[in-house]
Each structure stands twice: as C-alpha cells, then as structure tokens.
Amino acid sequence: MSGKMGLFVSGVMLFVLSAVLTPVSANDSTKDFKGKALVNDYCAACHEQTDKGLTRISDVRKTPEGWDMTIFRMEHLHGLAVDSDDRFAIIKYLSAENGLSPKESAPFRYVLEQRAHFVxxxxxxxxxxxxxxxxxxxxxxxxxxxAEDWLKHMHFHVGQYPSLEYQARARDRFWWQEVTSKTYKELAELYPFQTADWDQWKAAAYKSPVGLWRVTGHRPGQGGYEGIMTVSRHGDFFKAKYDLNDMGQKGESITGNSKSVVYTGYEWRGSGILNGTETREVYALSEDGNHMTGRWHDAIHYDIGGEFQAVRLDGAEAQVLAKSSDYIRQGETKKISLHGTGLTGKASADKGLGLSIIHQNSNSITLQITAARNIAPGSYRVTVGQAETAIVVYDKIDMVKIMPEWTIARLGGGNIPPVSAQFEATAYMKGKDGDIKIGIMPALWQIQPFNADAEQMKDVDFAGHIDQFGRFLPAAAGPNPDRKYSTNNAGNLIIIARIKDGDHQVSGKAQLIVTVQRWNLPPIR
Ligand code: HEC
Ligand code: HEC
Structure with missing residues (x-):
C-alpha cells in the first residue's frame, strides 16, 4: 500500500466519473453489460475464464471500498491500467455481482464510515x-x-510481505503454519462465499432512494440537527438537497447538496457540500428501502462529521425520531422540540409534566414543558397522537461519564491533517435499579497529565489543547527542539469534564493518547 491510496477514498471517486450507465443494483446488475464487458476486457488477460467466471474474481465478495482497494493493487503491483470512468463501472458491477448483503456488512459499518473512534x-x-x-x-x-480462496489469500500475504512473520509481533506463534492449516478453514466458516442471505438480497426487488426523507442526526460536540433531504435521480447518480437545522440554541440552518452512487442496491456513497464545507457520505439503505443510516464527514478531516438517519416521509408512521433535549430539572420550565413524522396528534404527558404547545406541524412540535417541583425523578412519557417519547426528570446530577472513555488523537503536519478527538459529557443520576442517564450536557473541559512520565515530559503543554466543546486539537507533528530529547508532541492525558449543577460541579474523566501520524489512509483501514 502506498500513501496514494488515500486518493481513492470512496467519495473522491465520484467526482472523476462521468459515464452514464444503466442503473445497477444487487438484483438488476446482470443487465449491466457494460460493467461485465469491462471486467472481461481489463481482467481476463491475467485472470483465466472458467465456467464459473474469471478465476479469483468470481470466488470473492467485497464492499465497493474492498473492490476499490483490490483494483488499486492490480494497478500498482500488477500493471493494470484503467481509466477512471471504466474503473468506476467495474467497481459498480463487481459490487453488485459479488458484493455483501446489508446484513453481512452491518457489523463492520464503523470502518466504512471512516470513524476516528471505534471498537x-x-x-x-x-x-x-x-x-x-x-x-x-x-x-x-x-x-x-x-475456502480455497481464503487459503490463496493467506499465501498472498506472505508472497507480498515475505517479512510478515517478523512484523507486528507475529513470532509469538507459527503464523504461516497456523493460517494455512487452520485459520483459512475458520475464515471460510465465518465468512463463506455462498450464503442464503446474499442470494436473497441479490434476488430482492430494486428500491430507489428517490423521494423526500425526514432527517435527524447528531454532530458530536455540537448537538442534534434535523430537516429534510430531497433525493432525485440523474442518470447513474442520485442528487440530494439538504434543508436542515441545528437543534441547538442558535438554530443555525445547515443547507447543501450531494451527488451519490448507490452500490449493491443499498451502499450510498456521496460527495457533497454542507454550509460550504466539502463532505463525504457513507449511508446504508435499509432492506425495505425506507430508512437510511450512516455518517457524513468533512472531506479532509474524517474525524469531524455527523451521525445520520433518514426515514422516507411518504407513508411514515407517527414517530418521534429526535428531540432538542432529553431532560428537564424538577421545578424547571423549558422549551423542548420533538422531531419526527406524523406529529399532528394531540400532545400529552405523564402526570407531573405540564405542557403547552408553542408550535406544531407534522414534522416537529415545540413544547413548553414544566416539571412540577415535587415529582419523583425518573422517565416521563410524552405522546403526540400515536408517537411516543420520554423525557427524564432529574433532581441532581450524581455522576458524569465522558464518551469515549478513552481514545486516540493524531498529530498533524505536512500533507497529513491532524486527527482530533471529540468527547461528550453525559450526566447520570442514581436510581433504584441502577444509574439513570440524564443526557449530554455542556461542560467545562480540561486536560491533565495521565501519569508521572506525562507530567515530567510536560505532555499537557505540548500535545495540544481542548476547546469548550470537548474537542481535543492535537499539536504539530515532528521533532520538537523545545521538548526534552527533542521528541515528538505525543502525549498521554486525562480529559476532565465538569458539569455545573446548581451551585456545585460534578466531574468525569477519560484518557487520551496523542500519537503520531498515519502515513497511509486506505478506504478500509
Ligand atoms: C497484469 C495482471 C493482472 C490484471 C490485468 C488483473 N489482475 Fe487481479 N491479480 C493478479 C495477480 C498476480 C493476483 C495475485 C496476487 C494478488 O492478489 O495481488 C491477482 C489477484 C486478484 C484477486 C484476488 C485477490 C484477493 O485477495 O482478493 C482479485 C479479486 C483480482 N485480482 C481482481 C482483479 C480485477 C477485478 C481485475 C480487472 C479490473 C484484475 N484483477 C486484473 C494480476 C492481475
Ligand atoms: C503483517 C501484517 C498483516 C497481517 C498479520 C495480516 N495482514 Fe491482511 N493485509 C496486510 C496488508 C498490508 C494488506 C494490504 C494489501 C494490499 O491491498 O495491497 C492486507 C490486506 C488484507 C485484505 C484485503 C485484500 C484484498 O485485496 O481484498 C484482507 C481481506 C486481509 N488482509 C485479511 C487478513 C487476514 C484474514 C489475516 C489473518 C489471517 C491478515 N490479513 C493478516 C497486512 C497484514
């Protein structure tokens, strides 16, 4: 792999493409003769034609990013030369013909979504x-x-990286013996080529994303957003127009649009602009075609972005999808907006919460909520017609937990942007049956050295700083002459969040390792 692979991050591909192809999905792909013909033209020189298809190619199934990475290797190691239009058509065809079903990709979306923090x-x-x-x-x-191809893939690893067994602490075991006798069979059982699920998905009817979608989401550190997405079709692409609003105090509008491709009948990959910032979108359409979930991120800073969910407006049931706040304090009066679909019904709440309607339409309802001074802390139901949600009433904050509990950030410099770390502070109270989550709250953020080494090396002074929204911004990479041993600006830190509760403060802790840059950024890390 070389650093160049970063150029092929899914969304970037889209801008270089102009071919107008017939629509492809997991199920109507065989009609896409162009992709099929291109695979024969470009790949058959080295991959022999058999009655099952081309050797190797017809024995594997991958995501669009997986196919992208393989073609990158064919180009850079084996001398395949393919122009960008054809490359796109090949990836689209292979993802439809030999892709993954929605259920198969579901456990690993975190890596496709380019999250900075994941487990x-x-x-x-x-x-x-x-x-x-x-x-x-x-x-x-x-x-x-x-099974045969998993075995070949083990051979490939050692063939391409003969020093593999000496890398990555691999000498604690006989890597080669183990993977070629046992592991490949295990992989074939865990991740078999033939599955009923894939066969069903391939045969399923094509679901177009065209139409109006009710969007709700969350930008870590910034809060919720909601609005409408309008999707239309343009040849082989889809265009989305976004009319969104920040749910925070400022209520800033977030507008923009994107151009996307839907691979394998459900893998939405888009490139867009939101409020002037270039974005990438990685969403998955649900099997019934009525939901979309995923993440969008800043094109350059993949660590910055938003959680995304969309529900097809047409025919949607009455439901609350998000709200401007999850909690209210005993005795407090507060404006809370509920966002969803079909919210035209009568609003009511469990005894103890007083409601008055400030504004209501089918997508949103803004309520003035008053929590009686003497009601018991806990979860209270609020309903709007058939739609139901819960608001937590709290008396005091007992605990603050920071999410994530520990993570990493990466120094930035040269052509490689820094990777920040975003923390959020969630308040909890003690309940009869365990801790009750109140919700994410604004906090005062601070950093401290994690241990004596970090203190001695003055990590707090060198590694970076944390802003008022809980985002840690790492310092510049490279040897620092001002530092002991002229070392890099790496660090080991404690993150502290303090939430004000009346006249006292409750705090929580997390750990952050600030580490060096990543030199290559393949679409699947
Ligand atoms: C110039 C020769 C050449 C061409 C052209 C070529 N390949 Fe390959 N391909 C290879 C070689 C050699 C290997 C085995 C080594 C490896 O995996 O890198 C391979 C392996 C593969 C594999 C198995 C690797 C894996 O682990 O998944 C796939 C899939 C594949 N190629 C796809 C393609 C596709 C698709 C095309 C056409 C767009 C293509 N190749 C064109 C030489 C070629
Ligand atoms: C010593 C490091 C190392 C180890 C250990 C390793 N890999 Fe890899 N693997 C790589 C590298 C590097 C690549 C990228 C190859 C490329 O595409 O050029 C890769 C690529 C892959 C790919 C994608 C390749 C493609 O073309 O589709 C798969 C799948 C994979 N590895 C599976 C495994 C499995 C399964 C194991 C354990 C049995 C394993 N790897 C162990 C380094 C390693």
Missing part, C-alpha cells in the same frame, strides 16, 4: 492476533471467499 470487532482472540495486529478485523469481516 474493532474480532470474532476471537486468535484472529485478533493473527490478523488484527496489522489492520482492522473489519477488513476481512467485510469479505466473503471460498
């Missing part, structure tokens, strides 16, 4: 050690192969 899932400790030391376990979790 990588390994099926067991052995696989974590054999494979997860070099790349995410998601990388192979997002592939399906025949």
């Amino acid at each position: 990588d899932v390994a099926p067991n400790d052995d696989l974590d050690a054999l494979c997860g030391r070099c790349h995410t376990n998601a990388r192979y979790g997002l592939q399906r192969r025949t």
Whole structure:
C-alpha cells in the first residue's frame, strides 16, 4: 500500500466519473453489460475464464471500498491500467455481482464510515492476533471467499510481505503454519462465499432512494440537527438537497447538496457540500428501502462529521425520531422540540409534566414543558397522537461519564491533517435499579497529565489543547527542539469534564493518547 491510496477514498471517486450507465443494483446488475464487458476486457488477460467466471474474481465478495482497494493493487503491483470512468463501472458491477448483503456488512459499518473512534470487532482472540495486529478485523469481516480462496489469500500475504512473520509481533506463534492449516478453514466458516442471505438480497426487488426523507442526526460536540433531504435521480447518480437545522440554541440552518452512487442496491456513497464545507457520505439503505443510516464527514478531516438517519416521509408512521433535549430539572420550565413524522396528534404527558404547545406541524412540535417541583425523578412519557417519547426528570446530577472513555488523537503536519478527538459529557443520576442517564450536557473541559512520565515530559503543554466543546486539537507533528530529547508532541492525558449543577460541579474523566501520524489512509483501514 502506498500513501496514494488515500486518493481513492470512496467519495473522491465520484467526482472523476462521468459515464452514464444503466442503473445497477444487487438484483438488476446482470443487465449491466457494460460493467461485465469491462471486467472481461481489463481482467481476463491475467485472470483465466472458467465456467464459473474469471478465476479469483468470481470466488470473492467485497464492499465497493474492498473492490476499490483490490483494483488499486492490480494497478500498482500488477500493471493494470484503467481509466477512471471504466474503473468506476467495474467497481459498480463487481459490487453488485459479488458484493455483501446489508446484513453481512452491518457489523463492520464503523470502518466504512471512516470513524476516528471505534471498537474493532474480532470474532476471537486468535484472529485478533493473527490478523488484527496489522489492520482492522473489519477488513476481512467485510469479505466473503471460498475456502480455497481464503487459503490463496493467506499465501498472498506472505508472497507480498515475505517479512510478515517478523512484523507486528507475529513470532509469538507459527503464523504461516497456523493460517494455512487452520485459520483459512475458520475464515471460510465465518465468512463463506455462498450464503442464503446474499442470494436473497441479490434476488430482492430494486428500491430507489428517490423521494423526500425526514432527517435527524447528531454532530458530536455540537448537538442534534434535523430537516429534510430531497433525493432525485440523474442518470447513474442520485442528487440530494439538504434543508436542515441545528437543534441547538442558535438554530443555525445547515443547507447543501450531494451527488451519490448507490452500490449493491443499498451502499450510498456521496460527495457533497454542507454550509460550504466539502463532505463525504457513507449511508446504508435499509432492506425495505425506507430508512437510511450512516455518517457524513468533512472531506479532509474524517474525524469531524455527523451521525445520520433518514426515514422516507411518504407513508411514515407517527414517530418521534429526535428531540432538542432529553431532560428537564424538577421545578424547571423549558422549551423542548420533538422531531419526527406524523406529529399532528394531540400532545400529552405523564402526570407531573405540564405542557403547552408553542408550535406544531407534522414534522416537529415545540413544547413548553414544566416539571412540577415535587415529582419523583425518573422517565416521563410524552405522546403526540400515536408517537411516543420520554423525557427524564432529574433532581441532581450524581455522576458524569465522558464518551469515549478513552481514545486516540493524531498529530498533524505536512500533507497529513491532524486527527482530533471529540468527547461528550453525559450526566447520570442514581436510581433504584441502577444509574439513570440524564443526557449530554455542556461542560467545562480540561486536560491533565495521565501519569508521572506525562507530567515530567510536560505532555499537557505540548500535545495540544481542548476547546469548550470537548474537542481535543492535537499539536504539530515532528521533532520538537523545545521538548526534552527533542521528541515528538505525543502525549498521554486525562480529559476532565465538569458539569455545573446548581451551585456545585460534578466531574468525569477519560484518557487520551496523542500519537503520531498515519502515513497511509486506505478506504478500509
Ligand atoms: C497484469 C495482471 C493482472 C490484471 C490485468 C488483473 N489482475 Fe487481479 N491479480 C493478479 C495477480 C498476480 C493476483 C495475485 C496476487 C494478488 O492478489 O495481488 C491477482 C489477484 C486478484 C484477486 C484476488 C485477490 C484477493 O485477495 O482478493 C482479485 C479479486 C483480482 N485480482 C481482481 C482483479 C480485477 C477485478 C481485475 C480487472 C479490473 C484484475 N484483477 C486484473 C494480476 C492481475
Ligand atoms: C503483517 C501484517 C498483516 C497481517 C498479520 C495480516 N495482514 Fe491482511 N493485509 C496486510 C496488508 C498490508 C494488506 C494490504 C494489501 C494490499 O491491498 O495491497 C492486507 C490486506 C488484507 C485484505 C484485503 C485484500 C484484498 O485485496 O481484498 C484482507 C481481506 C486481509 N488482509 C485479511 C487478513 C487476514 C484474514 C489475516 C489473518 C489471517 C491478515 N490479513 C493478516 C497486512 C497484514
């Protein structure tokens, strides 16, 4: 892999494409003769034609990003030359013909969504050690192969990286013996080429994303947003127009649009602009075609972005999808907006919460809520017609938890942007049956050295700073002559969040490792 692979991050591909193809999905792909013909033209020179299809190619299934990475290798190691239009058509065809079903990709969306913070899932400790030391376990979790091809893939690893067994602490075991006798069979059982699920998905009817969507989401550190997305079709692409609003105090509007491709009948990959910032979108359409979930992120800073969910407006039931606040204090009067679909019904609440309607339409209702001074702390139901949600009433904050509890940030410099770390502080109260989550609250943020080493190395002074929204911005990379041993600006820090509760403060802690840059950014890490 080389650093160049970063250029092929899913969304970037879209801008270079202009081919107008017939629509493809998991199910109508065989009609896409162009993609099929291109695969024959470009790949058959090295991959032999058999009655099952081209060798190797017809024995594996991958995500669009997975196919992208393989073609990158064909180009850079094996001399394949393919122009960008054809490359796109090939990826689209292969993702439709030999892709992953929505259920198969579901456990590993975190890596496709380019999250800066995630917990990588390994099926067991052995696989974590054999494979997860070099790349995410998601990388192979997002592939399906025949047993024979998993074995070939083990050979490929050592063929391409003869020093593999000496890298990544691999000498604690006989890597080669283990993966070629045992592991490949295990992989074939965990991630088999043939599954009923894929066969069903391939045969399923095509669901177009065209139409109006009710959007709700959350930007870590900034809060919720909601609005409408309008999707239309333009040849082989979809265009989305966004009319969104920040749910925070300022209520700033967020507008923009994007251009996307839907691979495999559900893998939405878009490039867009939101309030002037270039974005990338990684969403998955639900199997019934009525929901979309995923994440969008800043094109350059993948660590900055938003959680995204959309519900098709047409035919949607009455439901609350998000609200401007999850909580209210005993005795407090507060404006809370509920956002969803079909919110035209009568508003009511459990005894103890007083309601008055400030504004109501089918997508949103803004309520003035008063929590009686003497009601018991706990969860209270608020209903709007058939739609139901809950508001937590609290008396005092007992505990603050920071999410994530620990994570990393990366120094930035040269061509490689820094990777920030975003924290959020959530307040809890003690209940009869355990801790009750009150909700995310604004906090005062601070950093401290994690241990004596960090104190001695003055990590707090060098590693970066945390802003008032809980975002840690790392310092510049490279040797720092002002630092002891002229070392890098890495650090080991405690993150502290203090939430004000009346006249006292409650605090929580998290850990942050500020580490060095990543030199290559493949679409699947
Ligand atoms: C110039 C020769 C050449 C061409 C052209 C070529 N390949 Fe390959 N391909 C190879 C070689 C050699 C390997 C085995 C080594 C490896 O995996 O890198 C391979 C392996 C593969 C594999 C199996 C690798 C894996 O682990 O998943 C896939 C899939 C694949 N190629 C797809 C393609 C596709 C799709 C095309 C056409 C767009 C293509 N190749 C064109 C030489 C080529
Ligand atoms: C010593 C490091 C190392 C170890 C250990 C390792 N890999 Fe990899 N793997 C790589 C590298 C590097 C690549 C990227 C190859 C490329 O595409 O050029 C890769 C690529 C892959 C790919 C994507 C390749 C494609 O073309 O589709 C899969 C799948 C994969 N590895 C599975 C595994 C599995 C399963 C294991 C454990 C049995 C494993 N790897 C162990 C380094 C490693």
